Amino acid sequence: MVREKFTVRLTSEERDQLEHMIRAGKSSARVTTRARILLKTDEGWSAPRVAQALDVCEGTVFRLKRRFAEDGLEGALKDRVQARRYRKLDERAEAHLIALACSPAPEGHDHWELRLLADRMVELGVVESLSYEAVRLHLKKLP
Numbered sequence: 001m002v003r004e005k006f007t008v009r010l011t012s013e014e015r016d017q018l019e020h021m022i023r024a025g026k027s028s029a030r031v032t033t034r035a036r037i038l039l040k041t042d043e044g045w046s047a048p049r050v051a052q053a054l055d056v057c058e059g060t061v062f063r064l065k066r067r068f069a070e071d072g073l074e075g076a077l078k079d080r081v082q083a084r085r086y087r088k089l090d091e092r093a094e095a096h097l098i099a100l101a102c103s104p105a106p107e108g109h110d111h112w113e114l115r116l117l118a119d120r121m122v123e124l125g126v127v128e129s130l131s132y133e134a135v136r137l138h139l140k141k142l143p
Contacts, residue, residue, distance in 0.1 A: 006065040008041040014073050015042065034077050037064050088134050093126050097138055100124075114139075 010018070018035040021027050027035070033054060040050045047061040068076040089097060100120060105111050114132035117139075121130050 004047060004062070004065070006062075006069040008038055008065055008068055010038065010042040010073075015039065017073070030079075031077050034064055037061055038068060038073075038076065041065060088127060088130055089138055093121070094138055096124075096126050097121060097135065101139060 018039050021035050022032055022039075025032075033056065036054055037050055037056070037060070040053065041047070041061065045053070047058050047065075050056075050061050051058040064076055097117065101112055101117055106116065106120075109116065114135045117135045118130040118132045121127055121135075
């Protein structure tokens with residue numbers, strides 16, 4: 001049997017909050033599953049048993065218990081912000097992309113295509129490389 005490093009001890013208020021969250025059914029499936037994991041581990045269930053009962057990986061249970069120990073209840077339920085996400089286009093480059101997309105299409109084309117926009121951004125030296133998917137995601141934000 002594996003000795004589990006982190007234990008979950010919920011206060012009665014935290015337990016009531018999690019039970020209400022599950023019963024209300026207004027939280028996302030991810031948050032509801034996390035609440036169920038915390039409740040089961042507080043009841044003394046082992047990580048393998050919780051994983052099997054809730055159809056999640058044991059690693060998920062261990063990671064959630066660690067997050068609860070480090071960040072508390074709110075930190076365990078909410079997703080962490082992914083701060084290391086790399087953005088290809090900064091605000092200036094995004095403005096340049098929008099201006100380019102709003103300009104007339106190049107000769108031989110009746111409209112801008114995503115690949116054309118990506119290639120033109122590279123040709124103009126705004127970015128070193130850019131995929132058409134990155135262009136799509138940036139233009140998708142527009143109303």
